Amino acid sequence: MKRQCRIFCVVFFIVTMGWVLFPENEVNAYRDGRWNQSYSTGLKLYATHCAACHGKNGEGGIGLPLNLQSFLSVAPSGYIRKTIFYGRLPRQMIAYGPILKKAEIEAIASFVRGWQVSDYKGLDINRVAGSVSNGKLLFDGMCIGCHGLNGLGGPQVGGGHVTNAIAGYPGPSLNNQGFLKSATDGYIKATLMSGRVGTPMGSYLKGKQGFVELREQEINDLVAYIRSWEKQDGGPRDHWRSE
Numbered sequence: 001m002k003r004q005c006r007i008f009c010v011v012f013f014i015v016t017m018g019w020v021l022f023p024e025n026e027v028n029a030y031r032d033g034r035w036n037q038s039y040s041t042g043l044k045l046y047a048t049h050c051a052a053c054h055g056k057n058g059e060g061g062i063g064l065p066l067n068l069q070s071f072l073s074v075a076p077s078g079y080i081r082k083t084i085f086y087g088r089l090p091r092q093m094i095a096y097g098p099i100l101k102k103a104e105i106e107a108i109a110s111f112v113r114g115w116q117v118s119d120y121k122g123l124d125i126n127r128v129a130g131s132v133s134n135g136k137l138l139f140d141g142m143c144i145g146c147h148g149l150n151g152l153g154g155p156q157v158g159g160g161h162v163t164n165a166i167a168g169y170p171g172p173s174l175n176n177q178g179f180l181k182s183a184t185d186g187y188i189k190a191t192l193m194s195g196r197v198g199t200p201m202g203s204y205l206k207g208k209q210g211f212v213e214l215r216e217q218e219i220n221d222l223v224a225y226i227r228s229w230e231k232q233d234g235g236p237r238d239h240w241r242s243e
């Protein structure tokens with residue numbers, strides 16, 4: 001009996017240590033060939049700096065979900081890195097540019113990218129031409145309910161983006177310099193065309209069963225209006241500005 005007990009304890013110890021040393025994420029990554037030193041660094045940095053708000057597996061919480069295919073498939077490589085660099089102040093996410101090294105930001109970004117299993121469906125365009133005044137009309141009619149007056153963001157009632165009846169699921173701030181410096185016009189346009197499956201953000205492109213169906217030119221007008229909020233202040237430039 002004693003011997004059985006000892007064997008049980010040894011097995012229990014080995015399993016527990018295995019679980020501690022090789023968390024589920026890392027084991028899965030190893031299994032499908034994604035694991036390397038940088039992945040492991042990214043995982044640790046993500047757990048330290050991001051998981052509290054974005055969830056251990058990127059499922060979201062106070063911060064937006066990051067593991068959604070509908071997000072990853074339209075986000076260009078620079079978007080995630082720049083968002084980490086600039087943050088989203090005065091919203092809850094601080095700028096990590098002054099805190100983390102460039103290589104650390106890259107490791108976190110590629111760790112987040114590791115959740116992507118779908119193909120890239122984004123648009124590689126930097127500038128979309130549209131009418132700012134018509135974009136404002138459309139925005140005031142259709143977007144402010146979730147993205148706030150002048151795009152300053154839905155209310156962050158304590159729990160930020162946590163989905164619940166009281167906090168709702170507020171839209172992020174689009175009139176935000178961290179967002180505007182990170183997002184290309186192509187990313188904004190692709191988000192409007194496809195929506196964000198798994199969130200309240202619907203598709204707007206005619207023919208895509210959007211809740212409101214817009215023509216492509218109207219989507220361009222919205223992009224132009226959102227872009228008009230960016231301050232051309234010549235402020236600090238990050239390492240990836242040219243992307």
Ligand code: HEC
Pocket residue numbers: 046049050051052053054062063064065066071079080083084088091092093094096108112153160161171172173174176
């Ligand atoms: C204190 C909470 C908090 C922390 C910590 C935080 N974020 Fe965020 N993050 C947010 C919020 C809130 C938003 C949305 C901003 C808004 O509501 O306007 C956001 C937005 C983002 C976005 C944009 C997502 C999208 O769909 O466009 C990315 C990418 C992101 N965060 C990555 C990270 C990473 C990586 C880290 C760790 C280095 C991190 N965040 C740390 C709260 C946080």
Ligand code: HEC
Pocket residue numbers: 064065071138139142143144145146147169170171172174179188191192196199200201202204222
């Ligand atoms: C029913 C609420 C709702 C409406 C209406 C809505 N949005 Fe959104 N939108 C959201 C939410 C919530 C998100 C964040 C999705 C997520 O969790 O990734 C979002 C995300 C976005 C993003 C991506 C922002 C980022 O940080 O990545 C853009 C751009 C956007 N919306 C633009 C618009 C525009 C323009 C309109 C009006 C034509 C609009 N939205 C209408 C709720 C809404």
